Amino acid sequence: MHNNNLDCNKKILIVEDDPDVRLGMEIRLQANHYDTFFATDAPSTVPEARRHPPDLILLDLGLPGGGGFTAMENVKAAQDLAEIPIIIVSGRTGHENRARALNAGAKAFLEKPVDNTELMGAIRRAMGQSI
DSSP, X not given: OOOHHHHHSEEEEEEOSOHHHHHHHHHHHHHXXXXXXXXXXXXXXXXXXXXXXXXXXXXXXXXXXXXXXXXXXXXXXXXXXXXXXXXXXXXXXXXXXHHHHHHTTOSEEEESSOOHHHHHHHHHHHTTOOO
């Protein structure tokens, strides 16, 4: 079965344990023609990224099973996944978290609740799409 949708749309892995936040992001991303899939904790991030290789990962810091920094380190350490852009979307604000995320290779650090325009702009910049 040929699905044109998957051929054209960029895929985004949303790593988020809060079902309401996941749903809100899914609705916003799909409205902007992105395909979405999910991981709900740090340990499942790499297996999900391998199952559906994403064009970008949206990553929460407050995750069960090790947290977002652990998940990001695991993605960056995996040779087949290391080049995937990661955007942190977190309620854990503060200069230290932002600096640590950007130093670890995140393309952007967005604070929850994230503004839709800010989110879409960060996604397009991280994937090198025109805005």
